[in-house]
Amino acid sequence: MTDIHFETSNPTIPQTGEKQKVVLAYSGGLDTSVMCKWLQVEKGLDVVAICGNVGQNVANLEWVKQKALAMGAIASEAVDMRAEYAEDILPKAIAANALYENEYPLLSALSRPLISKYIVDIAHKYGATYVAHGCTGKGNDQVRFETSIHALDPDLKVIAPVRGWDLLTREDEMVWAADHSVPVPTTAAKPYSIDDNLWGRAIECGVLEDPWAEPPADIWTMTTDPTEAPDVPEEVTIAFEQGKPVALNGQRMALVDMIPELNTICGRNGYGRIDMVENRVVGIKSHECYEAPAALAIIHAHQALETLCLDHDTLHFKHQIDQKWAETIYDGLWFSQLRAALDGFCASTQTFVTGEVKFKLYKGSMTVTGRRSSYALYDFNLATYGDGDTFDRTASAGFIELHSLPSRTWSKVQGPASVFAAQKASAQIAASQLDHLNLVENKKENHGESEMSATA
Ligand code: ARG
Numbered sequence: 084m085t086d087i088h089f090e091t092s093n094p095t096i097p098q099t100g101e102k103q104k105v106v107l108a109y110s111g112g113l114d115t116s117v118m119c120k121w122l123q124v125e126k127g128l129d130v131v132a133i134c135g136n137v138g139q140n141v142a143n144l145e146w147v148k149q150k151a152l153a154m155g156a157i158a159s160e161a162v163d164m165r166a167e168y169a170e171d172i173l174p175k176a177i178a179a180n181a182l183y184e185n186e187y188p189l190l191s192a193l194s195r196p197l198i199s200k201y202i203v204d205i206a207h208k209y210g211a212t213y214v215a216h217g218c219t220g221k222g223n224d225q226v227r228f229e230t231s232i233h234a235l236d237p238d239l240k241v242i243a244p245v246r247g248w249d250l251l252t253r254e255d256e257m258v259w260a261a262d263h264s265v266p267v268p269t270t271a272a273k274p275y276s277i278d279d280n281l282w283g284r285a286i287e288c289g290v291l292e293d294p295w296a297e298p299p300a301d302i303w304t305m306t307t308d309p310t311e312a313p314d315v316p317e318e319v320t321i322a323f324e325q326g327k328p329v330a331l332n333g334q335r336m337a338l339v340d341m342i343p344e345l346n347t348i349c350g351r352n353g354y355g356r357i358d359m360v361e362n363r364v365v366g367i368k369s370h371e372c373y374e375a376p377a378a379l380a381i382i383h384a385h386q387a388l389e390t391l392c393l394d395h396d397t398l399h400f401k402h403q404i405d406q407k408w409a410e411t412i413y414d415g416l417w418f419s420q421l422r423a424a425l426d427g428f429c430a431s432t433q434t435f436v437t438g439e440v441k442f443k444l445y446k447g448s449m450t451v452t453g454r455r456s457s458y459a460l461y462d463f464n465l466a467t468y469g470d471g472d473t474f475d476r477t478a479s480a481g482f483i484e485l486h487s488l489p490s491r492t493w494s495k496v497q498g499p500a501s502v503f504a505a506q507k508a509s510a511q512i513a514a515s516q517l518d519h520l521n522l523v524e525n526k527k528e529n530h531g532e533s534e535m536s537a538t539a
Pocket of ligand 1: 189190191192223224276277278285286287371
């Protein structure tokens with residue numbers, strides 16, 4: 084008999100004499116403030132709040148920490164995670180050129196495992212049985228938090244109040260807050276859901292839910308409108324050592340300092356905006372916008388250096404590894420055997436990814452204008468068509484003789500006629516697909532008509 088036990092989220096909490104503890108990932112916003120009180124009132128738990136600084140736009144984390152205490156938390160910790168994020172997490176993302184679906188630099192996905200690690204540490208420190216977060220039931224972040232937490236401590240139980248409580252609208256929350264002396268925000272509801280940190284900014288919801296609607300200008304805060312960016316290009320140089328950025332425009336600096344500076348430089352040139360429809364882990368397609376000027380510039384510069392320093396086969400194979408790395412992180416599997424193994428591959432490939440890349444920023448574009456490395460596999464004498472050519476052209480004839488051997492054999496036996504036969508077959512498939520499409524369209528129309536007649 085198998086002994087599989089499924090932990091349901093929002094577990095029933097046993098009432099013992101002494102109150103059990105819950106660690107709440109606290110942001111200071113309305114949701115998690117209500118939650119802080121709700122966990123005490125509705126679940127009878129002692130709340131320990133943790134607010135992490137991953138480089139988000141929050142003026143005063145100490146204030147957030149104090150707010151949790153004012154809401155009745157028995158303890159509250161503000162943790163500066165920026166250096167660890169920049170030193171331990173982001174270099175791995177850079178080594179893997181991490182862009183989910185070729186576009187999104189995973190800023191939210193990368194911060195969640197780090198925050199989770201601190202949540203678990205603090206749960207252990209205070210002997211908490213539960214952890215709680217404020218993520219919705221439709222997003223990726225719940226998956227990432229909970230998968231990370233379960234991987235780090237399978238015994239911790241997760242409470243996700245938003246998935247279970249009956250405070251369905253902001254108004255419901257405001258009423259509950261007022262009834263339980265939780266201060267309600269005086270500012271109007273924000274029109275978007277924003278998540279930001281050192282690696283960039285995610286903007287979703289509101290008018291962005293229509294993928295045909297052009298994002299309104301007010302969603303962008305890190306980047307100048309490209310049409311209003313300076314009329315002269317700005318050149319930037321990044322130096323890498325073993326795949327990690329170590330200097331900006333000739334000045335050595337820690338990544339934690341380089342990223343904000345590069346955000347400013349790229350941002351003022353209108354570079355770093357992303358507008359995409361992405362596939363969430365929970366099966367939904369969603370329209371998302373991001374601003375990630377430094378992340379995109381660093382990744383594209385890093386890719387340019389890899390073209391110089393990695394050999395043909397490694398580079399091509401790494402494209403697949405990079406894609407898998409991004410998917411793995413997006414899916415919340417930072418703490419996994421697979422990520423560790425993929426990191427091993429990436430780390431091994433970075434040994435000689437040392438050198439410089441320069442690029443020009445101009446009205447929203449970033450163009451690599453040069454790359455160099457003392458370990459470059461680029462050989463001028465092999466590549467040149469001018470003086471100094473050392474490539475043995477006579478060897479090419481024999482190479483092509485063998486390279487084309489399968490093609491010649493195929494041609495003799497099956498002949499190019501088989502290509503035409505295959506083309507014909509695929510045209511037939513396309514035609515039958517068209518028939519199917521017409522059928523679907525007709526069905527839709529008929530359905531629409533019957534709906535109309537039903538309402539008439
Ligand atoms: N779609 C992105 C991701 O899944 C961004 C999520 C941002 N989270 C938020 N609460 N707005 O990684």
